[in-house]
Amino acid sequence: MVFALAFLTPMWAQQSMIVNLGAIDGIDITPDNIFNYQIQASATQNVQVTGTIRYRNNAGLYLSYTYGYTLRQGINTIDVAAVHPNWQFSSSALRELFLSYKKLPAGTYEYCVHVQLMGKGAAENAASFDECLYHKSDDLFLINLIDPDNNAKIHEFNPALSWVVNYPFASELTYRLRVAEIKQNQNPQNAITRNNPIYDENNIMGNSLVYPVYAKPLVVNQPYAWTVDAYFRGILLGSAETWKFTIVEDTLFTGASMDLSYIDIARVKGKQMLSAVGNIKIKYLCENTMTDTLQLQIFDSKQQEIRLKGDKLIAHYGDNRYRLNLRDSCILKDAKSYNLIIHSKSGGSYDLPFTYYNPDFIIDNKKHQ
Numbered sequence: 001m002v003f004a005l006a007f008l009t010p011m012w013a014q015q016s017m018i019v020n021l022g023a024i025d026g027i028d029i030t031p032d033n034i035f036n037y038q039i040q041a042s043a044t045q046n047v048q049v050t051g052t053i054r055y056r057n058n059a060g061l062y063l064s065y066t067y068g069y070t071l072r073q074g075i076n077t078i079d080v081a082a083v084h085p086n087w088q089f090s091s092s093a094l095r096e097l098f099l100s101y102k103k104l105p106a107g108t109y110e111y112c113v114h115v116q117l118m119g120k121g122a123a124e125n126a127a128s129f130d131e132c133l134y135h136k137s138d139d140l141f142l143i144n145l146i147d148p149d150n151n152a153k154i155h156e157f158n159p160a161l162s163w164v165v166n167y168p169f170a171s172e173l174t175y176r177l178r179v180a181e182i183k184q185n186q187n188p189q190n191a192i193t194r195n196n197p198i199y200d201e202n203n204i205m206g207n208s209l210v211y212p213v214y215a216k217p218l219v220v221n222q223p224y225a226w227t228v229d230a231y232f233r234g235i236l237l238g239s240a241e242t243w244k245f246t247i248v249e250d251t252l253f254t255g256a257s258m259d260l261s262y263i264d265i266a267r268v269k270g271k272q273m274l275s276a277v278g279n280i281k282i283k284y285l286c287e288n289t290m291t292d293t294l295q296l297q298i299f300d301s302k303q304q305e306i307r308l309k310g311d312k313l314i315a316h317y318g319d320n321r322y323r324l325n326l327r328d329s330c331i332l333k334d335a336k337s338y339n340l341i342i343h344s345k346s347g348g349s350y351d352l353p354f355t356y357y358n359p360d361f362i363i364d365n366k367k368h369q
Helices: 002-014 090-098 186-196 359-367
Strands: 019-020 038-041 046-055 061-072 073-075 085-090 109-118 128-137 143-147 152-154 160-165 172-180 199-204 206-211 223-232 236-237 243-246 273-279 278-302 312-325 336-344 349-358
Touching: 019 109, 019 128, 038 160, 061 090, 061 336, 085 090, 090 236, 128 206, 160 223, 172 186, 186 273, 278 349
Parallel strands: 152 243, 273 349
Antiparallel strands: 019 038, 038 073, 046 061, 046 109, 061 085, 109 128, 143 160, 160 206, 172 199, 172 223, 223 236, 223 243, 273 278, 278 312, 278 336, 336 349
């Protein structure tokens, strides 16, 4: 018996080890830190290490790696230079997202590290050792809604909804836009999560979209929740906060707002009549050149050109936003229809019909109500 105990004790010590994931618990996993764990071994031993990240809400989304390693007695911090992992991914898109862009999709995942004893002296069914952690990946602050502002009161029944992203690979992304009614005693987040959306658009290429005329019409005094999800080749990357807006109707000027949304001139293209209270805000996405020039012209309903001061705008590569002060740059009549024609030096032509409202008249009338 004494001989048997003397033989079994070193075998037990050889197989005893502890996996410690504390250094990466609570942080986003990237290729730079995925091996930042420790393995405590009671003896020198060759092992095979397998790590797996698997999403709880999407079992088909996973990545894993396997590599061989020699552990020394004591606490072993993994030497990344000595690790040559064999990677496996559920899709090529996930491989590129993680290895090239160092990001993981949104959602809650489980990261497990499995250590298997290997080599000479290991039993046929050698002991293995595991440790797991859970983490929620949610890039809430990398996708930001812009317009309409949160809790905005707007007069546009087809508002331009816009957002920005802070990913360095933003050009690779597509977006999903959702709008839902907010019912009594609901906050915007609950509304967008629980209620069926009245508008749900996928595979949006740009960073803005005008609420389309074919969608369910928005109504006055009904609060709406809206949010945007970003996708990388079909994989949900993250979501923006959920914002709220409400359409209100001015008693004198239906559809006129003191602070309108930015209008994406490439999307509107004369499809709807806009309202301009003293100014009009436009957005222009310059994609093909580093700089561009926008030539502006305004015509009345009789096709007579209105003289416009400052009729040129300079655009730079990317998202350009302008607020045109119509009251100071030209002479327009209150509650009359006009056409803003924009020609870009790069060859684009845009037609924005609008109704002009003098802000002084709106303010004076409101004071006397």
